[in-house]
Amino acid sequence: MSHPRSPAPAVAPAAARHGWVHALVTALACLLSMLGVAALGLWAAGAADLPDGAFPRVVAATVVTSVGGSVELSGSAGDLAGSKGGLTVVPLSVTLTGALVLAAGFLRPLRHRAVAGAGELAGWALRVAVLWLLGLLALALAARQTFSVSLGRSELDDLGELFGVTPRVGFTTDVPLSLFVGLVWCAGVLVLALLVAPGAPLPRRLLRFQQSVRPAAYAMVALLLAYVALGVVVGVVVLLTRGHPAQTLAVLLLGLPNLVWLALTLGLGVTWEGRVDGPFGLPMPHVLDEVLRGPDTATLNLRTLAEHDGRTWWLLVVAAVLVLTAAFLMASRSPTRTRLWQHALHMAVALVLTVLAVCLLGRLSAHFGLSVLGIGDLGGGLSGRLFLRPHLWTALGLAALWGLVTGCLGGLLARGVRRR
Known part of the structure; x- marks a missing residue:
């Protein structure tokens, strides 16, 4: 006597459709697009001629600042002189590029759906955020450099060498602060993507706000x-x-x-x-x-x-x-x-x-x-x-x-x- 065939197994859970591999692709695409725009912009600005091979580290620092990270300037000019500096600027072309790529990658596996569970959305966002933070950590650690600055005229350079007044400027990142602000930036982009995209699914409890x-x-x-x-x-x-x-x-x-x-x-x-x-x-x-x-x-x-x-x-x-x-x-x-x-x-x-x-x-x-x-x-x-x-x-x-x-x-x- 034949037994009724058991029903086919259910389709893989939603998390499998946007797991760690997709999160890795999304985070890498975001970081690489930001690095590419920053590198081209700095190259056009003449930063490729910076001494001591500082260009890649300046590119990394630019990406860190584009998400609100903190880059601290430092300087020294020998025993008789001092230098000081500070910089607060957000290169928003790099920021916008990263935000658009990150949002597109985050929304892609969620398209064609009306509703998604809060746990599913939180898990998917968490995977993207973790891999994004690891990439940002690598950039923040690489964004540090010190190099000499010419005084502008040969006699001033000679005088600087005589008195030990050869200015050197450098920059480094506040890694914990940069990671915290970068996490806030990533979360803001993902939330805004859910709010803006017409086809993005929301948890049932939030549907009345859309x-x-x-x-x-x-x-x-x-x-x-x-x-x-x-x-x-x-x-x-x-x-x-x-x-x-x-x-x-x-x-x-x-x-x-x-x-x-x-x-x-x-x-x-x-x-x-x-x-x-x-x-x-x-x-x-x-x-x-x-x-x-x-x-x-x-x-x-x-x-x-x-x-x-x-x-x-x-x-x-x-x-x-x-x-x-x-x-x-x-x-x-x-x-x-x-x-x-x-x-x-x-x-x-x-x-x-x-x-x-x-x-x-x-x-x-x-x-x-x-x-x-x-x-x-x-x-x-x-x-x-x-x-x-x-x-x-x-x-x-x-x-x-x-x-x-x-x-x-x-x-x-x-x-x-x-x-x-």
């Missing part, structure tokens, strides 16, 4: 990427029509989002303050350097920029068009039952958080000094300072106002749009 959060998050990411795309077009035109192609390429590969997202805040009416002194400078556009260079702290906004170049008023027009487009995009992806005041509130909150992130990531600070017996600048121009910081609370208030107005207008424009 109708209010996901359209706004999607619209803000689209707004930031639209500015980057516009910056790429302008950068390519500058690259092809004006001089200094290597310098322009370096800016595109290292700091394009720093500039275009700064332009977004300026278009919204935000005021920044800063100063450029000594050998430091802002390579593109030149009008920024003109406004900020001087012995005193300068104010950077649409009015001060327009005093040097009237075309900067177009930043206001571009901001109005793109922010309103983002509000329309948000409203058109929201449920039809969403009220007008809810569109305004969602847009205001989203734009405030976006401007806050831009203001925190876009700040610059750099200084270096060399003195003998605590007095003077031996290098004849080696010392310098650069910083740029926003008026934060004013920026957030303006973002809230823009969000409320454009949210209402976007909701009105989207009333006739057919929604899924």
